[in-house]
Amino acid sequence: MTTKCIPLERLKREVNLINPFINKISDLYSVRGLDVVSRPHRLNFSALIYITEGQGLHYVEHQQHRLRTGSMLVLGKNQIHAFAKERSVDGYVLSFDCSFLSNGSNDPYFDLLLSAMVHINCVHHADEDIGPLFSAMVNEFESTSEFKDEIIRNLIRSIILKAVVPSYQHQKQSSQRIGNNDYYRLKKYIDEHFQDRPTAGDIALALGKSTKQLDKLAKDHAGLSVKELVDERVLVEAKRLLAFSQYSISDIANRLGFNEATNMTKFFKRHTDVNPKDFRQLCKIGLHQK
Structure with a gap:
């Protein structure tokens, strides 16, 4: 039976988020079944997927990634992904x-x-020393040490700092300014309220900052204004719903805070050079990669 919405996978220990957990890919296929793991679904948490053997495909948002031993996928909260068939x-x-x-x-x-x-x-x-870090983490999950959480935290941070951050810095071709947690608060607020299409003033008031401070924060970390960050988040969600849901374009426009479907069409075409209907069709035939 086909449903309109995109399935949501929740963290197992939502009442105690301090505890991450780790699974073998083979166990996920065995326990959950092929249909479940290969169906596009949204995460309400983050995940690292590290390949220790074999070659294959994985789908994140609108892109297909070819994996082999040593590859690592990085999935953020609210992103949509699917394992291969x-x-x-x-x-x-x-x-x-x-x-x-x-x-x-x-x-x-x-x-x-x-x-x-x-x-x-x-x-x-990923560098060869990433594998041993994952192995150490697997062992630590079985540990009864009072320092278990702190060790696991630092192992995850080490993996991201060694493998993900250098790729990010290379992609940006410049180091990002390392600040405090204000940018995280800004991104978190946008992620939770983007459907209301908040203005920079609305967000500044909610976070106890001035619009000038927030725009500087956004520019320093992402090279975008606060409005552009909101638009970027709305655009990402529009792409997800067009590609992976059965909602009509009018329904999607309404869910994303547009007064009319035509307004969303103009917004979408301005940012992508294609209209929502054509984008959905391209996704269906597998030609749109971004």
Whole structure:
């Protein structure tokens, strides 16, 4: 039976997000079944998928990634992904809430970790020492040490800093300014309220900042204004709903805070050069990669 909405996968321990968990890819196929793991679904948490053997495909948003031993996928909260129809790889799936990564309010790297995870979905050739870090983490999940959580936290941070952050910095061709957690708060607010289409003034009031401060924060970390960050988030959601749901274009426009479907069409075409109907059709025939 076909449903309109995109299935949502929730973190197993929502009442205690401090505890991430790890699974083998082969176990996911075995326990959940092929139909479930290969169906596009949205995450309400973040995940790292590290390939230890084999070659295969994985789908994140509108892109197909070819994987091999040493590849690592980076999935952020609210992103849509799907495993391949036939399992040809094995490895680890590490699921966690990003708040687990923080070392406190004065953490100098937290924003950088988050920015890297937002912008990088696949590291095709992770360094050889990433595998041992995952192996150490698997062992630590079985540990009874009082320092277990802290060790796991630092192992995850090490993996992201060693594999994901360099790819992000290379992609940007410049190091990002490492600030405090204000940018995380800004991105979190936009992620939770983008459907209301908040203005920079609305967000500034909610976060206790001036619009000038927020725009500088957004420019320093993403090279975009606050309005552009909101538009970017709305656009991402529009693409997800067009590609993976059965909602009509009018329904999608309404869900994203547009007064009329024509307004969303203008917005979408301005940012992508194609209209929503054509984009949906391109996704169906597998030609649209971005």
